[in-house]
Amino acid sequence: MKDVRRLLYVVVCAVFFIGLYILSDFYAGEAVGKYAGEISSGNSKLTSNEKVTMDGLSLENQIGSYVSTVSRQEIRLSFLGDITFEGDQLERYYDSSTESFDFTNSFKYITKYLKASNFVAADFEAVMAGPDEDYENVFDQYGTAGFLYNVPEVAAENMKAAGISLLQTANEHAGDFGIDGVKSTLSYLDSVGIKAAGTQKSANDKRYTIASVSSIKIGFVAYSNNLNMELDEDNAYAVNSLDNYDENKIKQMCNDVRAARRDGAEFVVAMVYAGEVYNTEPDDSQKSLFNSLFEAGADIVIGTEPYAMQPIEVRDLTDTDGTAKKGIAIYSLGTFLGSETYGSAGIDNDIGAILDVVVNKEGNKKAKISGIRLTPTCITYTEDDVFVLPAAEVKNNKDSFSDVADETVMERINAACDEIIPGLLEETGLQGSYSGNTYVVNF
Known part of the structure; x- marks a missing residue:
């Protein structure tokens, strides 16, 4: 055997x-x-x-x-303007029976657009400092009293659920509740899986953030030109500030762009909170700052603060290996979500956009920008809600939105689609056209 x-x-x-x-x-x-x-x-x-x-x-x-x-991949990086949660929003989304907030409805019409992207970045113009213990009622523990913006923590969950991947935390309100507000904001965002750029918990932390998007490393460098409340000298490291276009601070931001590149970022996005409020054109200081950031190696420069849309520029750049590439600048993306309404002065501060930057990568070649997409948005009120409408979808399907889009809203919708969004490209020489609900521009 x-x-x-x-x-x-x-x-x-x-x-x-x-x-x-x-x-x-x-x-x-x-x-x-x-x-x-x-x-x-x-x-x-x-x-x-x-x-x-x-x-x-x-x-x-x-x-x-x-x-x-020979493989080819295409990714979509999306950018939004300012996101704020102000008094009108807190009132509508507060449940007195549970003493809690829920801002889910603010994003109900726009979430599908955000989730269609590979990565979504926005400016979060507030902090999450936790409930103010000076007030007994939960509703009074948050808000914008004294022009200090403190947002309920649940907003982080709501933004994550809507499809937001990263928030710029360096802006006018970043220092409203001191170093504790900076740190708690970063902790709340981290707990729900949202990355942040522009503020740090420690002086030893990097002043930039790198995210992997479909195997492509993207660097994010964010700075604010001014602060509503300055941090003391010992904690000044916590917020990336340009101190009103201070030359040394601009150099520091440019050095951070270079550092992100050295740290492996194949693309670098510079996010800037700067410009005159309600201006529809960039001033000379904005233009000079954007030029410096492109010279330092930024591929995309995104502006916020003016609360109104400002023009787009498509830059012809040269890569480190001498090859030609495109760069994208938008001086202001306006307000994406907040209590802004179309004012008597005729400022289009209720109109914003989702800016998609299309990036292509073939094999081992460097990734390059091949086009942009603009989805116009409009902040809209009802008695119970404050939310973001996808303007072109509403225009193309009026009957489906008849309960939230009356004649006045449709005037704003048409202005966004037919005037404001195409007008952003007037100086570029580029032509775009609508495909479905998005304005498409290919290079």
Whole structure:
């Protein structure tokens, strides 16, 4: 019986090694065929002194090499303007029976657009400092009293659920509740999985954030030109501030752009909270700052603060290897969500946009911008809600929105789609057109 087992064992081993030999011979033949031209010229790995291994000739590794060389991926980076939660919003989304807030309805019409993107970044113009213990009622523990913006923590969950990936935390209200407000805001955002750029918990923290988006590393550098409340000298590190276009602070921001690149960022986004409120054109200081950021290596520069849309620019840039590439600038994305309404002065501060930057990457080549998309948005009120409407969708499907879009709202919707969004490209020489509910511009 033992002899039979030994014989069976020998037969199995023989079959295994014979199969291995045949398989190896097959792959060797395939490799010789593939490199035949190189063998005749003496350049093949098979005729060189370089060691050839089965790993190098394996079908799996050859396929991997092929994919890395010719594969193509496209990602969509999306940017929003200012997000605030002010008195009118707190009143509508406060439940006195549970003493709690829920801002979910603010995003109910726009979430599908955000979730269609690979990565969404916005400016969060407030802090989450926790309930103010000076007030007994929960409703009074948050709000904008004294022009200090303290938002209920649940807003972080609501923004994450809506599809927001990163928030710029360096803006006018970043220091409203001191260093404790900065740190608690970062903690609340981190707890729900939202990244932040522009503020730090420690002086040793990097002043930029790197996120991996579909295997492409994107660096985010965010600064505010001014603060409503200055931090004391010991805690000044916590908020990236330009101190009213201070030359040294601009150099620091530019150095952070370079540092993010050195740290592996294939793309660098600079986010700037700067500009005159309600201006629809950038001033000379904004333009100079944007130029400096592009010279430092930024690929995309996003502006907020003016609460109104300002023009887009498409820059012709040169990459570090000397190849040509495109850069995108928008001086202000306006307000995405807040209590802004169309005022008597005729400022379009209720109109914003989702700016999509389309990035393509082929094989091992560097990623490049191939186009932009603009989805116009409009802040809209009802007795119970304050929310963001996708303007072109409403225009194209008026009957579906008849309960929230009366004649006045439709006037704003039409202005957003037909005037404001196309007007952002007037100086670029580029032409765009609507595809569905989005204004498409290809380079």
